[in-house]
Amino acid sequence: MAAGLRFQVVNEAFKRGPVFVDMPKERPSEYFAKYVFDRQKMYRYLSPTVYEQMCDVIDNGAPFDRSIADAVASGIKKWAIENGVTHYTHWFQPLTEGTAQKHDGFVEHDGKGGMVEEFEGKLLVQQEPDASSFPSGGIRSTFEARGYSAWDPTSPVFIIGDTLLIPTIFISYTGEALDYKVPLKRSLHALDKAATAVARLFYPDVRRVVTNLGWEQEYFLVDEALYAARPDLVMTGRTLMGHDSAKNQQMDDHYFGSIPARVEEFMKDIEIHALELGIPCKTRHNEVAPNQFELAPIYEEANLAVDHNMLMMSIMKRVARKHGFRCLLHEKPFKGVNGSGKHENWSLATDTGILLHAPGKTPMDNLRFTTFIVETLKAVYDHNGLIKASIMSATNAHRLGANEAPPAIISSFLGKTLSDLLLHVEKADDDALSMEGKKAFKLDLPSLPELLIDNTDRNRTSPFAFTGNRFEFRAVGSEANCASAMLTLNAAVAEALLDFRERVDRLMGEGESKDAAIMRVVREDIKYIKPIIFNGNGYSDEWKEEAARRGLDCEVSAPLVFDNYLKEETVRMFARTNVMTRLELEARNEIKWETYTKKIQIESRIFGDLCLNHIIPVVTKYQSTLIDNVHKVQGIFEGEKARKIARENLIIIEKMADHESFIIENVDKMVEARKVANRIESEREKAIAYHDTVAPLMEAIRYHVDKLETIVDDELWPLPKYRELLFIR
Ligand code: ADP
Ligand code: MG
Numbered sequence: 001m002a003a004g005l006r007f008q009v010v011n012e013a014f015k016r017g018p019v020f021v022d023m024p025k026e027r028p029s030e031y032f033a034k035y036v037f038d039r040q041k042m043y044r045y046l047s048p049t050v051y052e053q054m055c056d057v058i059d060n061g062a063p064f065d066r067s068i069a070d071a072v073a074s075g076i077k078k079w080a081i082e083n084g085v086t087h088y089t090h091w092f093q094p095l096t097e098g099t100a101q102k103h104d105g106f107v108e109h110d111g112k113g114g115m116v117e118e119f120e121g122k123l124l125v126q127q128e129p130d131a132s133s134f135p136s137g138g139i140r141s142t143f144e145a146r147g148y149s150a151w152d153p154t155s156p157v158f159i160i161g162d163t164l165l166i167p168t169i170f171i172s173y174t175g176e177a178l179d180y181k182v183p184l185k186r187s188l189h190a191l192d193k194a195a196t197a198v199a200r201l202f203y204p205d206v207r208r209v210v211t212n213l214g215w216e217q218e219y220f221l222v223d224e225a226l227y228a229a230r231p232d233l234v235m236t237g238r239t240l241m242g243h244d245s246a247k248n249q250q251m252d253d254h255y256f257g258s259i260p261a262r263v264e265e266f267m268k269d270i271e272i273h274a275l276e277l278g279i280p281c282k283t284r285h286n287e288v289a290p291n292q293f294e295l296a297p298i299y300e301e302a303n304l305a306v307d308h309n310m311l312m313m314s315i316m317k318r319v320a321r322k323h324g325f326r327c328l329l330h331e332k333p334f335k336g337v338n339g340s341g342k343h344e345n346w347s348l349a350t351d352t353g354i355l356l357h358a359p360g361k362t363p364m365d366n367l368r369f370t371t372f373i374v375e376t377l378k379a380v381y382d383h384n385g386l387i388k389a390s391i392m393s394a395t396n397a398h399r400l401g402a403n404e405a406p407p408a409i410i411s412s413f414l415g416k417t418l419s420d421l422l423l424h425v426e427k428a429d430d431d432a433l434s435m436e437g438k439k440a441f442k443l444d445l446p447s448l449p450e451l452l453i454d455n456t457d458r459n460r461t462s463p464f465a466f467t468g469n470r471f472e473f474r475a476v477g478s479e480a481n482c483a484s485a486m487l488t489l490n491a492a493v494a495e496a497l498l499d500f501r502e503r504v505d506r507l508m509g510e511g512e513s514k515d516a517a518i519m520r521v522v523r524e525d526i527k528y529i530k531p532i533i534f535n536g537n538g539y540s541d542e543w544k545e546e547a548a549r550r551g552l553d554c555e556v557s558a559p560l561v562f563d564n565y566l567k568e569e570t571v572r573m574f575a576r577t578n579v580m581t582r583l584e585l586e587a588r589n590e591i592k593w594e595t596y597t598k599k600i601q602i603e604s605r606i607f608g609d610l611c612l613n614h615i616i617p618v619v620t621k622y623q624s625t626l627i628d629n630v631h632k633v634q635g636i637f638e639g640e641k642a643r644k645i646a647r648e649n650l651i652i653i654e655k656m657a658d659h660e661s662f663i664i665e666n667v668d669k670m671v672e673a674r675k676v677a678n679r680i681e682s683e684r685e686k687a688i689a690y691h692d693t694v695a696p697l698m699e700a701i702r703y704h705v706d707k708l709e710t711i712v713d714d715e716l717w718p719l720p721k722y723r724e725l726l727f728i729r
Helices: 005-015 039-045 048-060 066-082 121-125 139-143 181-202 224-228 231-236 261-276 302-322 363-382 384-389 415-426 430-434 450-454 482-509 514-528 541-550 558-566 568-576 582-636 639-678 683-709 722-727
Strands: 087-092 107-109 115-117 147-151 158-160 163-172 209-223 281-286 292-297 325-328 342-350 464-466 471-473
Touching: 005 224, 039 048, 039 066, 048 066, 066 121, 087 147, 121 147, 163 181, 181 209, 181 302, 181 342, 181 363, 181 482, 209 224, 209 302, 209 482, 224 231, 224 325, 231 582, 261 281, 261 292, 261 302, 292 302, 302 325, 302 482, 342 482, 363 384, 363 415, 363 482, 363 514, 384 482, 384 558, 415 464, 415 514, 482 514, 482 568, 558 568, 558 582, 558 683, 568 582, 582 639, 582 683, 639 683
Parallel strands: 087 163
Antiparallel strands: 107 115, 147 163, 158 163, 209 292, 209 325, 209 342, 281 292, 342 471, 464 471
């Protein structure tokens, strides 16, 4: 950017005011799900028998009978056309970021030279998008198979603008998952089966167990004029250079502060869109960093919640532009201030109640509660490295392991009440356990205070905290598809519960009473899971040492963290729960490594350009000005005075020259490092090379660029600075 242009851009950003939103006349409860083909619409647009069949599909997982597909499609078409829809698309979640769609018109030849609106069941049920441009990790080339997308009727179709969107799964012809939804659904099924079997030990009437997910989405807003002036933000979603602002978050004045007017209008706008699409938005507030915010809906069944999060992220990006903003979902757009995460609040519920809820009514309730807590923790402990892998990415790596977000070690915070309870169960009287036969088994669990539900002594540093009636997984990246973490956690918990039931059955087979058998297994596991429980400060160095001693996975290099997906215990766990095959896991890891490499490669390229074409030229220019000054000074002053001024200028000139030569030399090295890495065949080794050789050079060079920012004449500096990016509304 030419000198002076930065100020124009900053001015433009400063002057931009709020874009006021026309609030709907109706109340939110009236326009909620207006653009969703939900039950109300099904009731209105489908015949009573078809409606019943669809309810059976959605509620009880009955197969979606192709014979009703035409009737359903025709009802949907009628509703869509009434809402001005002209196009439809299958909407799916390939293994890239975001979602994919390809729009087709409803129109078909009518055979008489004209056109009619057509939408048959087969178009609703299944399509074959040209899958070759989506990552498959080699599955498709290996099997020469095409991919197809198929409607997932548990996620209703919806309308955006003139288009009907049909949420689909995406699968290869040989049945391998090419998306996030297929393994997610398999994991929900596995967890349902395993958890139901365990829940029945306590409540024989339980029919099924549902997984709930309540996500909280953090994000940054940046004025679009400033965004456009930062090629690094445009290309990579984060700033690759920029010196700390004098003020950032140290005053703690942003969190829960009043929401700026421009932002508030944006929030209202996205909430209206979200509610119309059936996303139950509830909470909005400022986050810790300047210009950082959060949005959270009420929790929903996990499959739907995942779709809603994907949808929400695209709404946020789209609507931000109307308000002169860009919405940054990157986990770490700015160095030195907090990054963005996505908390995933995870819980299990039966058709009769919440399983992680501590009602404290009967000893049986409490034992059920203890069982599900302990088995969840066992899953997290057994697969802590894998669970970290499920949230690891090139972008989230900036949070994990940095001293602000949950550390790159998975552990769980339970709080005092729950820790005390587990201790109590562990130490329960052994005599009580040995009581044989059908005699009433005295459980002697303390009644759990309702207070547990509002347990407020939360530990912000814990990646996996128990918060009353759910676990809150806090290490997930803001940009991530929720499904990646969910399907891993679900499968791992399913495995733990399968084991649990088997062990209890075995003991009962040996003549132990049910209560005693459960108690024995729970107590065994309470002892076993101790290493995963950590109630202290997760950011401290002592914890890193302690965690290593406990044998928890402490790896921070993303490409190596991905190895967890191919460990034998992982492959076995995913196979046993039917969530993913070895082939699928191998394919996915290829994609993970490849994506990692590409991200760092793009960053490194744009970073090199910025250094050589934006920064070095202005540094040289400023140097010339100073050198010029040295010469001119000689003509005006004489002797010591002239020498003093010259010396001072020369010190600055030399400092700049040092930074400059470091930058030039190391940009060269970085380009060389890329070339070497690019020649590596194996995706894994290539990603490791990018991590070990390219990324550190970027960090090292950045230090010098940021130093130059504090030296070079502000008027010449070409890129909007942190104080401008972060504090303008
Ligand atoms: P925080 O204090 O962490 O911001 P909130 O009370 O605002 O937490 O809730 C955060 C999210 O947790 C919301 O999406 C909320 O609906 C969800 N949530 C609450 N209870 C449950 C539950 N039992 N299972 C899953 N999610 C839940
Ligand atoms: Mg939270």
